[in-house]
């Protein structure tokens with residue numbers, strides 16, 4: 001992040017360097033042991049403006065986030081935090097989940113739920129919030145939305161969509177864009193020699209028009225009064241579905257050829273590119289037909305675990321404004337009988353996903369405490385189950401908790417994770433709601449609150465009918 005452009009940068013590095021500001025804007029720390037993160041300088045508190053602590057005076061006694069964590073209990077030092085920070089800051093910090101086993105701190109990309117940077121979320125950030133608010137869109141915003149919808153709904157590979165989206169956003173390192181960023185380049189178009197090579201030029205370049213002619217795609221070109229987005233919106237409106245597909249793949253293929261020409265001095269005719277586009281589309285469609293998955297048979301009720309196993313269902317109720325979470329866990333045996341249940345009210349969580357991760361962790365802990373060794377753990381939050389089944393970890397705020405859950409698995413003879421639809425997780429859901437009545441965590445052995453017992457009974461009856 002602190003690198004400079006240097007005096008003889010490569011073409012790729014020039015392009016990466018140009019988007020550096022964007023990456024910096026979207027990155028923050030996720031806390032593991034807190035030893036790498038500076039309390040006062042780093043971006044680490046989700047929910048605060050820019051993710052940073054802003055105070056009138058800095059306490060020099062505390063520098064690292066690790067100083068705010070009680071190493072023994074792996075909890076926040078709430079008294080210290082309340083002393084050092086404003087009420088709002090303290091509330092946000094206390095919501096950050098701490099795994100029981102400390103891991104290293106890591107960087108998170110804040111604009112994607114996986115925490116990993118991708119082009120699409122990068123552009124969300126660049127475009128600002130206006131594209132996503134549906135009320136009172138201006139004409140121009142409507143055009144923008146129509147154009148993006150046409151690109152994202154077109155059945156073509158996502159790498160093609162991403163390149164086209166970058167074109168529309170003018171975020172392609174064309175010669176002109178590099179020149180504007182003061183990268184020394186020749187601004188002539190590599191395909192037709194006219195100048196300068198802007199994004200708009202690439203779409204209007206003679207080379208691409210020849211490609212499109214061969215593909216029988218007829219474009220109307222931009223008139224003087226039209227704005228770029230208005231022109232594109234109108235264009236997509238007039239093109240048939242097939243022509244839209246060919247147009248987008250042709251843009252991608254032509255830009256790819258242009259880069260090949262830049263790096264390897266490749267030499268191809270518009271006819272060759274058109275031929276490639278045609279075959280690329282038909283190949284993609286063949287593969288899509290093969291891959292088209294048959295609808296899976298739906299499981300339509302809570303299912304008991306196999307003999308000698310128990311199943312733990314978990315759920316979290318999460319209030320988006322207060323971020324107050326209540327967790328429900330219910331453990332049942334092969335006959336659908338309740339073995340144990342737990343409710344954990346008044347927890348703080350950054351997001352629903354973190355709430356669900358904490359909920360799953362509590363489920364695993366409870367089965368462990370009750371000494372079950374063959375266990376299925378089931379929830380209705382797909383992302384969490386996917387993360388538990390994935391061989392590696394992502395960089396999202398729930399990641400420390402996911403890592404902790406995985407570390408528990410050594411204590412079991414068998415521990416597996418399943419996803420079900422919400423309707424089939426009713427008992428845990430009822431408990432997550434019911435638990436809000438209490439102030440502190442409660443555990444029930446071989447029973448549960450009446451409302452939850454009723455749901456469990458229904459599950460049992462449906463099973464045998």
Ligand SMILES: [Zn+2]
Nearest residue numbers: 189191192205
């Ligand atoms: Zn050109």
